Amino acid sequence: MDGCSGLNCSAPRRIAARLFSALKRRKVKGRVNVGQRKEDDDDVAPPNHVTRRPDSSSERSGREANYNVVIGCFLLRLVAVTEKELQKMAELRIQMAAVLENVKDELRNKDLFITAKEIESNNGIDGDLELEFDGDLISNKVIFDQPLKCEYVPKEEKYLEGMDRLEAELEAELERLQLHLDASKLSSTHPQQSxxxxxxxxxxxxxxxxIDPTIYGEEEECAQLHxxxxxxxxxxxxxxxxxxxxxxxxxxxxxxxxxxxxxxxxxxxxxxxxxxxxxxxxxxxxxPSPFGSKLSSACKHEMARAEHNNVTLEMVRDSLIRQEDTIVYSLIERARFPLNPPTYDPSYASIPGFSGSLLELFVKQTEAVQAKAGRYDNPEEHPFFPDNLPPSLVPHYKYPEVLHRAAMSININKLIWDMYFNKLLPSFVSPGDDGNYALTAARDLECLQAISRRIHYGKLVAEVKFRDERKDYEPAIRAQDRFTLTNLLTFTNVEEAVKNRVAKKAMTFGQEVKLGDDGDKGKYKVDPAIVSGLYADWVIPLTKEVEIDYLLRRLD
Ligand SMILES: C=C(O[C@@H]1C=C(C(=O)O)C=C[C@H]1O)C(=O)O
Missing domain, CATH: 4.10.280 (MYOD Basic-Helix-Loop-Helix Domain, subunit B)
Structure with missing residues (x-):
């Protein structure tokens, strides 16, 4: 291009050089002719006489010279303008070459994209359509890029010729690139194997x-086409x-x-x-059994029989007898106070974070503390509010596991609670209110816990009886026969002894003890008949209820 430009530029220069040299030669000739004419005029013609050259050929040659000068000037002007044009066109050509280079890069980048589209489109793509797409893409790219470089592009019509030539070159370049593109596609592998x-x-x-979202944009564009x-x-x-x-x-x-x-x-x-x-x-x-010293020699054969767990019926009954003392004492202690109804009235005190009576608050809080202290780790103990009790915070003591695991599911404290407050309590306390609600609640809880322990001891009674008479109990258990089980475990004489004993204990423990005077004889802190009735109506029947419940699950 530079060579061509050089050639185009050198031709006008040579023309101008020839014109100047011709003009120079003519001036020299003219001077020589004028000098000769002067000599001739001085010699021949008068001073005011205008001499006309009779030679017409010399006049013609003079006009031609003038004409040539004008033409030469015009050509010089044209040469100068053309040279500027060519310089601008050369710059434009360089810019267009840069544009083409950008287009090539774009096409190289698009090669991968197009290959991917071919793979994804199993139906095949019409080659013409694709070429059309690519062609549009390229032309769009060129058109898009042009304004970025157009600050150097002249817009006057006088440059149209140069633009035409550049367009022709651009088309040729595009065709070449298109051929390259086709060759790339032909050389690529089959889409499904790619x-x-x-x-x-x-x-x-x-x-x-x-997924790369930028790929989505390209695919969307392609999908719109396909x-x-x-x-x-x-x-x-x-x-x-x-x-x-x-x-x-x-x-x-x-x-x-x-x-x-x-x-x-x-x-x-x-x-x-x-x-x-x-x-x-x-x-x-x-x-050796810790209870060994307590046992009489007459019961040694029974001890031997139950040696595998050291629990006998006599031992159990001894425990029940001892518990009678606790129950009788707790009733006497509760009888110190009148009924004190506010203790049981939920509306008596509005306690923050708690809804219920003072008694319920007292029992729940005490059971929580005792649970932390490990009270309910003992299988003989049963809480009245077992839900949401905190765990024991003390090391676990390995209590003898005498009972069947079904025992854990038996708790009739709700029944005991209702019996105590609805039946028993009104029968042995005086009506009235002395304001000792906290102490009243504390005594109530002691009664409840003592009675509950005694009644739930029925589990152990039943276990020992079951082991002693297994052959008799098993069929009734399998048959879930409550009537037969009740008959098997009931000892009427023992029950009568219990009732009489507790009455005597109530008399003994509840009497007024005075020195040297028996004046208050027959007056007791708790009526012995009420204590005996408590056992007859509630404690013994509920103990037997627990025994039967336990036996019914003993073979589970
Ligand atoms: C507890 C026993 O079982 C039954 C319940 C009794 C009671 O609760 O005191 C007494 C005799 C039996 O009818 C027992 O035999 O000792």
Whole structure:
């Protein structure tokens, strides 16, 4: 191009040089002729006489010279303007070459994109359409880029010729690039066998990876051309499907894990229970019974029979007799105070964070403290409000595990609570109000706990009786026959002895003790008939109820 430009520029210069040299030669000739004419005029013609040259050829040559000068000037002017034009066109050509280079780069980048589109579109793409698409893309790119460089592009019509030539060159370049593009496509592998970006993205989709949104933009553009469901939309749906399936699997696995954890906890609890049982069995076999000293020699055969757990019916009955003392004393202590109704009235005091009577507050708070102190670790103890009790804070004591595990589920304290406040209490306390509500509640709780312990001791009574007469009990248990079980465990003579004994204890413990005077004889702190009636109507029947409940589950 520079060479060509050089050639174009040198030709006018040579023309101008020839013109100048011709003009110079003519001036020299003219001077010589004038000098000769002067000499001739001085010699021949008068001074005021105008001499006309008779030679017409010399006049013509003079006019030609003038004409040549004008033409030469015009050509010089033209040469100068043309040279400027050519310089501008050369600059424009350089800019257009840069534009073409950009287009080439764009096309190289698009090669991968087009290959990916071919892979994704299994229906095949019409070559003409694709070429049209690419051609549009290129022309759009060129048109788009042009304004960025147009500050140097002249717009006057006088440059149209140069522009035409550049356009021709640009078209040729585009054709060459298009051929290159076709060759690239022909040399690419079959779309379904290709390992291009599309397949790589599909693979990454199946692995649940995030999709590059910039690729979506290109695919959307392409999909609009190809019609149908856009590939990115298919990818998005596939991604959502995989995600929902994975979430479902996670939920199922979490549920299975929770279930397995629960099973593990249950198994660990069972193992712990069996371990404790085995440990206790071995201890009891090796050590002498702590109750041995209490037993009479007549009962040694019974002790031997129950040696495996050191619990006999006599021992149990001894315990029940001892508990009578506690119950009678607790009733006497409660009888110190009148009924004190506000103790049981929920509207008596508005206690922050608590709704219920003062008695309920007292019992719940005391049971919570005693639970922390380990009271309910003992299988003989049963709380009145077992829900939400805090755990024991003391080291666990290994109580003898004599009872069947079904015993843990038996708690009739609700029945005992109702009996105590509705039947028993009004029968042995005086009506009235002395304001000692806190002490009243404390005494009530002592009565309740003593009676509850005695009634729930029926579990141990039943266990010992069951072991002693297993052959008789098992059929009735299997038959869940309450009537037969009641007959088996009832000892009427023992019951009568219990009732008489507690009455005597009420007389003994509840009498006024005075020195040297028996004046108050027959006056007791708690009526012995009421205590005996308590046992006859409530304590013994409820104890037997617990015995039967336990026996019914003894073979579970
Ligand atoms: C507790 C026993 O079982 C039954 C209940 C009794 C009671 O509660 O005092 C007494 C005799 C039996 O009818 C026992 O035999 O000692």
């Amino acid at each position: 390992n291009g970006n599309s397949s790589a993205r599909s693979y990454s989709m199946s692995c649940g990876e995030v 019609c149908g469901v856009p590939p990115y939309e298919l990818e998005r749906r596939l991604h959502e499907l995989l995600e929902s399936r994975q979430e479902e699997q996670i939920r199922e696995l979490e549920a299975a894990l929770a279930s397995a954890k629960q099973e593990l906890v249950d198994k660990e609890r069972e193992i712990s229970w069996w371990k404790d049982t085995a440990q206790l069995m071995s201890i009891h076999v090796q050590q």
